[in-house]
Structures are given as structure tokens and as C-alpha cells.
Amino acid sequence: MKIEYAYNIEDIIIRPKDYIYINYRKINHQNVLPYFIFLNTAVGVKVQKITTRKLWMLEDKFKRRLHDLIHSQLIGSNGKHIQTLIGLEEACDGCENCANIAQKCLEYGPLRFSTLQTMTYSKNYKKLHVTDKLFEVIAEYCISKSKNKEECFKELKNTILATISCDKLAIWICETRREDGEDPMRDHMHMPREVIDTILRKWNVKSLKLSMLHITNEYVCSVEWLQYDYFTRVRLNDPYSETKQSELKFNHVEVSLSYSCYCVRDLGNREISVSEYRGFDNFIPNIRRIFPTDRITMDLSHWFAVPEIDIEKKMSTILQVVTMEKPQNLSLDIKFFVESRIVKKLNEETEKEELLGVAPGYVLQKKRLHCFKKSSPFIGEQGPKVFLDNKWIGRRFQVEDTVHQFTFNLDVYIKEKELEKEFDKVIFQEYPNSFVRHFFCM
Ligand SMILES: [Zn+2]
Ligand SMILES: [Zn+2]
Ligand SMILES: [Zn+2]
Structure with missing residues (x-):
């Protein structure tokens, strides 16, 4: 089942909404409960997979009610049938009900820190979703629990447990993160490298999906961790020569740009003004340093913020960007x-x-x-x-x-x-x- 707030990449202003799309049908807030009851009784569906999207954009009251109805009507307290639950913690910021269901799923996330802390059991996930914000929260938690760098990294080892493993790790990255109150045009998306590396290693991740997102409800950066020189700072749009090569190796890195604005724009266009330049032409070389792989697939699925120049120029620019580093041993597929x-x-x-x-x-x-x-x-x-x-x-x-x-x-x-x-x-x-x-x- 797909439950989403329909969101248009061009629709930058956020307005609270009191309707939602369920399996691509528009349902008003007062019709959600009758619709769920209808699914349960008349149709008798056993929901195995629920994907919610952008529930945080809904009106507060409706958002909380919808979160609770999804638990009570679709999942049930024992969560017997559920296998996949994506995005629900965006509505509650992590709660006990969600954490309980996380343990029953094969695919789950993005998880908030409170849910991560409940994952002391041993389990192999098919896929786990995390956000760049979680990396920061983990870094700051470890800093708060320690007096020096050594203690901090020891704390990190105890926070990410090897009892959990996941075949595929999906990382949700927000393109417009910033410090509280800062100009949204400023480019801020440092991630603590050691947190990422520890997760990849401890969870025995085999392949990755990177989802570049224009906006999320976690757009405010935590800056505490930047006051300490414990963690290496990385961004996927930094000059790649500064990015340290990881020793890990992954089968495949899949990149979703369906909800991206800046990454899409900069990949298909190298002639933008300096003030808007965000350096995403470094994207592929950086992926190969942070998440080493011989196989990258990408989708360039929309046109917002991409100037509509001709196909010949567009194809040449893409070729220029993807061969910038003169890649070796790489198979790269782009759907355009x-x-x-x-x-x-x-x-x-x-x-x-x-x-x-x-x-x-x-x-x-x-x-x-x-x-x-x-x-x-x-x-x-x-x-x-x-x-x-x-x-x-x-x-x-x-x-x-x-x-x-x-x-x-x-x-x-x-x-x-x-x-x-x-x-x-x-x-x-x-x-x-x-x-x-x-x-x-x-
Ligand atoms: Zn919840
Ligand atoms: Zn910064
Ligand atoms: Zn032909």
C-alpha cells in the first residue's frame, strides 16, 4: 500500500494538507478510517507493505491520527503480516509502536535514533533506511557520552551493533540542510564519515541506495558535532580529491534523483552561475570513494531546475560529468x-x-x-x-x-x-x- 502526500518538486511552499493519496486515490481526512475499515472487513486485505511519503507535510492533528490509524487498522498490534514499513516515523519522530514493528519487518525505516536504540536483538534485514540526520544524531550522542575522541569512538562501537545486518542500506540525503535560521541557499550537508563507515561495516551492508531529496522534515543541521574534531566531514558535493578512499566494497549503488533538485540540476548542467554552484559534478567520484563499487545505476527522472537545452548538448554534458575522473572498472547506467x-x-x-x-x-x-x-x-x-x-x-x-x-x-x-x-x-x-x-x- 502506498499512502502519500502528493508532492510536486516544483511545489516549494509547504502548506498543511487535510487529504492524502492512498494507492494513488485522493482520500479526505474524514474518509480515511471508513476506507481502512472497508479494506479490513469487505476486502479482507492483509497488508504486507506500507510506504508512506511526506506525512510530515500534513496538518498536525491529521498526521498523528493517520499514524495511529495505520498502526491500529492496517498493521495491528502483533504486526503478523507486515513485512515492509517505510516512512512512518516521519509522522511521529520515532515511537514505541513503530519500534516494535521495526523488529517484525524485513524492510524498515528511515529509523529515528530512539528506534535504533531498541535494536539490540539480532536480525538480518533485507533493507534498512537511514537519514543523514541520523548520522549527526549518532555523532552527537557519542560526543555527549565521552570525554575524548577515543571514548567517543568506543561509544560509537557500542551504539551501532553487529547483531543487526542488512543486505541493502538506503540513505536519505537532504539537499537543503542548513543551520537553524540560516539562509536556505547556503549549502550545508556535512556528514560524519566514521558514523557512516561504522554502520556499513557493522551491519555488513552489501549494496546501497542513495536517495537525494530536495526537502525533508530534518532540514535543520545539528552543528554541535562540528565543534569537535573527532569526526571527518564529508559531503557528496565536495571536491572529490579531498575525499578519502574507503576500503569497503559494495555490489551496487543505486541512486534515486526523483525528488532531487540540486543534484539533478548540477549533473545535467555545468554552466550555472557561481553563486548557485553546488558541486554535484563531484557526485559520482565521491560515491566511488565513500561507497566503493563497480556498478552504479541512476535515474534522472524529472526536469525541474534543468534548463531545457537540446538533447545533443545535454548528452555531451552528461558524458563530460560522468567521465570527469576518467573512471576505471565501472559500469554506469543512467535512465534519462x-x-x-x-x-x-x-x-x-x-x-x-x-x-x-x-x-x-x-x-x-x-x-x-x-x-x-x-x-x-x-x-x-x-x-x-x-x-x-x-x-x-x-x-x-x-x-x-x-x-x-x-x-x-x-x-x-x-x-x-x-x-x-x-x-x-x-x-x-x-x-x-x-x-x-x-x-x-x-
Ligand atoms: Zn511511530
Ligand atoms: Zn558547514
Ligand atoms: Zn535507428
């Missing part, structure tokens, strides 16, 4: 969802539309791709009534460097509807090597 209008441009002299080509360096692969994504336009402040399934058609463009064992697959997707509506096959005869023609031929 684009609007059809960036594949053509208007010639101002002839006033005719021209089709753009494929950027140099890329080789088209035979493989045809498609996928479905749920989305819907926002109508004013009201949010969508329903979410529609859109089919996207994709083609794979590859850059291969066999000497350094680097393979980069850029899978570009365009909405099927836009392809059908906006392109006339006659124009392809004029532009046989155009980018978009590859979406129509075999």
Missing part, C-alpha cells in the same frame, strides 16, 4: 527521461523545425526499452485527482572504454504519447541521423 521538445530546434533563419542528432561518443544499442511511470499534472494547489500510468519508450546509447573497463549506458526515454503526436515520419527522410528517428526504426 526527457521531454520530446528537446530533440528538435527551430532554425531562426528558415523558421523551420530541425531535428537534432546524437552527441558524439555514443553508440546506439539494438535493445528497445519501455517502462511505465505514474504521474499527473498538478492543477493549482489541489493536487491531482488520480495518477495516470504513462508509457515511456526508451533507447540505449552506450559509451565504452574497453581499456579502462568503463561502460556507460544512457537510456533515454520519451513518452509514447508525445512520440506519436509530435513527429511526422516525412521529416525523418530529411534527418536520417536524427536522435528521435531511432525511436521509430528497428
Whole structure:
């Protein structure tokens, strides 16, 4: 089940809401309980998986009530059927009920510090979710319990227990963290490196997911720990040459940029003004230093804050960014969802539309791709009534460097509807090597 406050990346102002989307259907606050009862009695569902999103954006009273109803109506006090519970602690900031359910799940999180402290049992999780804020809270807790660096690191070892293991660790990283009262444009997201390394080691993490998030309810940084020189400070947007190489190794690092603003913008664009520069072109080299891996997959799924320049330039810039470090032994896959209008441009002299080509360096692969994504336009402040399934058609463009064992697959997707509506096959005869023609031929 998916329970979410529908959130648009462009919708920067936060307004408390008294409705929610349950499995992509808009439900008013007074209808939530009847709907849950209906699911329980008429349909008799046994809920195994609950994902909530952005519940903290709801009205306070509604948020607390929804949290309690999810526990009482959907999960039940013994939590017999639940296997996955994601995001609920954003509504309560960690409570006893949530901590109890954490012990029953195979996938759980993001966990608040109070829940982490209850995890003294031994258990192998399929997936645990943590936030950058948790790293800070752990660092400050250990500092508060100790008199010097040595004691602090000893405390860290006792706080992260090896009785817990998890196959995949999902780290939620907020892009707009700042000190209380500070200008939101200031860039603040240091993380205590030793806390991250200890978690990765003690929990025996095999692969990772990094979710870059534009806003979360944990946007205020704790700065206490920065007063002490115990912990190394890292950020994924710092110059990579300053980032120490970890000795660990992971099967796979998956990066989600669906709710990112700055990371997406800076990956696809290197010509931004200095004052806005956030250094995310260092993102991939930093990942390979902090979370060493030979396999990175990424999704670039929306267009907010990315200037709509043409597809050729866009592909060249992405190639420039991902090869900045001259990577070795790396397989990198990026899913890139684009609007059809960036594949053509208007010639101002002839006033005719021209089709753009494929950027140099890329080789088209035979493989045809498609996928479905749920989305819907926002109508004013009201949010969508329903979410529609859109089919996207994709083609794979590859850059291969066999000497350094680097393979980069850029899978570009365009909405099927836009392809059908906006392109006339006659124009392809004029532009046989155009980018978009590859979406129509075999
Ligand atoms: Zn709770
Ligand atoms: Zn700072
Ligand atoms: Zn073709």
C-alpha cells in the first residue's frame, strides 16, 4: 500500500494538507478510517507493505491520527503480516509502536535514533533506511557520552551493533540542510564519515541506495558535532580529491534523483552561475570513494531546475560529468527521461523545425526499452485527482572504454504519447541521423 502526500518538486511552499493519496486515490481526512475499515472487513486485505511519503507535510492533528490509524487498522498490534514499513516515523519522530514493528519487518525505516536504540536483538534485514540526520544524531550522542575522541569512538562501537545486518542500506540525503535560521541557499550537508563507515561495516551492508531529496522534515543541521574534531566531514558535493578512499566494497549503488533538485540540476548542467554552484559534478567520484563499487545505476527522472537545452548538448554534458575522473572498472547506467521538445530546434533563419542528432561518443544499442511511470499534472494547489500510468519508450546509447573497463549506458526515454503526436515520419527522410528517428526504426 502506498499512502502519500502528493508532492510536486516544483511545489516549494509547504502548506498543511487535510487529504492524502492512498494507492494513488485522493482520500479526505474524514474518509480515511471508513476506507481502512472497508479494506479490513469487505476486502479482507492483509497488508504486507506500507510506504508512506511526506506525512510530515500534513496538518498536525491529521498526521498523528493517520499514524495511529495505520498502526491500529492496517498493521495491528502483533504486526503478523507486515513485512515492509517505510516512512512512518516521519509522522511521529520515532515511537514505541513503530519500534516494535521495526523488529517484525524485513524492510524498515528511515529509523529515528530512539528506534535504533531498541535494536539490540539480532536480525538480518533485507533493507534498512537511514537519514543523514541520523548520522549527526549518532555523532552527537557519542560526543555527549565521552570525554575524548577515543571514548567517543568506543561509544560509537557500542551504539551501532553487529547483531543487526542488512543486505541493502538506503540513505536519505537532504539537499537543503542548513543551520537553524540560516539562509536556505547556503549549502550545508556535512556528514560524519566514521558514523557512516561504522554502520556499513557493522551491519555488513552489501549494496546501497542513495536517495537525494530536495526537502525533508530534518532540514535543520545539528552543528554541535562540528565543534569537535573527532569526526571527518564529508559531503557528496565536495571536491572529490579531498575525499578519502574507503576500503569497503559494495555490489551496487543505486541512486534515486526523483525528488532531487540540486543534484539533478548540477549533473545535467555545468554552466550555472557561481553563486548557485553546488558541486554535484563531484557526485559520482565521491560515491566511488565513500561507497566503493563497480556498478552504479541512476535515474534522472524529472526536469525541474534543468534548463531545457537540446538533447545533443545535454548528452555531451552528461558524458563530460560522468567521465570527469576518467573512471576505471565501472559500469554506469543512467535512465534519462526527457521531454520530446528537446530533440528538435527551430532554425531562426528558415523558421523551420530541425531535428537534432546524437552527441558524439555514443553508440546506439539494438535493445528497445519501455517502462511505465505514474504521474499527473498538478492543477493549482489541489493536487491531482488520480495518477495516470504513462508509457515511456526508451533507447540505449552506450559509451565504452574497453581499456579502462568503463561502460556507460544512457537510456533515454520519451513518452509514447508525445512520440506519436509530435513527429511526422516525412521529416525523418530529411534527418536520417536524427536522435528521435531511432525511436521509430528497428
Ligand atoms: Zn511511530
Ligand atoms: Zn558547514
Ligand atoms: Zn535507428
